Amino acid sequence: MDLSRLSTDALASFAVFADHLNFTRAAEELHISQPALHVKVQKLADTLGRPLYTRHGRRLALTPAGEAAARFARDLDARVASFLADLHGVSSRVPTLAAGEGAYLYLLGGVVRSGLKLINGDRPRTLAAVRTGRADVGVAVLDVLPADLTATVLATYPQVLVMPEGHPLAAAPALALADLAGTALIVPPPAGPHRVALERALRAAGVPWTVAVEAEGWPLMLHFVSLGVGLAVVNGCVAPSPGLVTREIIDLPPVPYHALHLPSRADDPLVTDLLAAVRTALRSH
Template sequence: MELSRLSTDALASFAVFADHLNFTRAAEELHISQPALHVKVQKLAETLGRALYTRHGRRLALTPTGVEVARFARDLDARVAAFLAGVHGTAPARVPALAAGEGAYLYLLGDVVRPGIRLINGDRARTLAAVRTGRADLGVSVLDVMPTDIEAVPLATYPQVLVMPDDHPLAERPDLALTDLAGASLVAPPPTGPHRIALERALRSAGVPWSLAVEAEGWPLTLHFVSLGIGLAIVNGCVTPPPGLVTREIIDLPAVPYHALHLPSRADDPLVTGLLSEIRTALGNDNAL
């Protein structure tokens, strides 16, 4: 393959496609037709001689080559912008990008969220993908398995806690064990999520019978259902309960570790170090590792 055959337009288009993993939404952002975008991506794949994405039913996923191409495309775009800024004697307009999930934004990163930062919202898998492809300069997520291709910097750990109405009998105790939850009706995440899987495993291992009150996606909806008296819930300790609810630590559940994520090659990048410094300052020392 000759580098001269690589289309910078196709690379830029593929970077947008990699953000959405959806041809319709990416084409709308690029203001081109969906077939035109499909042709650009297909020709880029043919030029490289590698598949850039795979299809699993209706879901698309980047291949390892696709991840590398998306990262290269964004790096090239940043270099071109810096070069043009140098030619014109202006400062490059580099806006830091942060990826995290709903819970992290609401209960961990509140003081960091401000104008001037591009925010990307997604679950753990999407946060990792945003960092791998260069879409995000820094990601924040709970990790139970350390990725081998991403630098994971410990930020803070929180206990897992039971959230309940403040007049619930268990609220009278300073802390709880899993056996205290015997017979409880719980508000729990969907069954395929990592939190639900770990929770079911722990309850089963402790021989604790429980029932499902309702499935809820995200801490805010979970807290809402608990406030309505539908059930109790186990959440991360950084979650702030609304008035009328209290939390108690469950001492035999493992602590939840939050990490900042970035590409190893960008450890000294000012966008990465700046965001990381802001996050550490916002967290303070109460739960810092």
């Protein structure tokens, strides 16, 4: 491998591509043509002697080498920015937090502030943002801990059923899956982890149910419950809308929210300060 051919321009372009995993959007951000970006990424892969991404149908995903290249590119950019900032006596890097919609809405409101860069994405995008160095810290629900990241439990919540205040099931202090028999449920789309886990649990308990409607995100699910479309199972951190109540489902497993960062950055002030701010926000939640 001829490292003299390693282009900093190609690295910077690849980091933008890694953010989007889409050549069209990345090329637009870079203000270059899509073929030109393809050439840069391919030349970088040829120089490193490793494929940097894989294609699964229309979906692109970074390989481990691609994650490492994006992480190196961002680290290099941060070092240059830090050098220039020190040279001119100004502040350099801005801490970056990655999390999903539910975490921002119901957990992290107290940590969101000016001077903090935010990335919003589902669990795979949050993990990718941390792995590639795009985010300093990520917050996500994890059932399997990634071997390549440091994961710390921030908070654990029960799974609850959301329903109108006058619903018959609201009379009970807590519920079991069997109580949901025959219920029309508002659920996420089939591929989502919450939908998969819920269907598996209902099937194992032998509980018959029907899909009232498929909805993306807790706010829309709560809205449909308010309209009387059906009931919904959500994480216990979700605050019910006026007129709605929640009851814990005792035979569903609790949901753990984890903070994630690269092991090599355990002592990085950007990581430690952001983790401290997240924990403080959760204590006041």
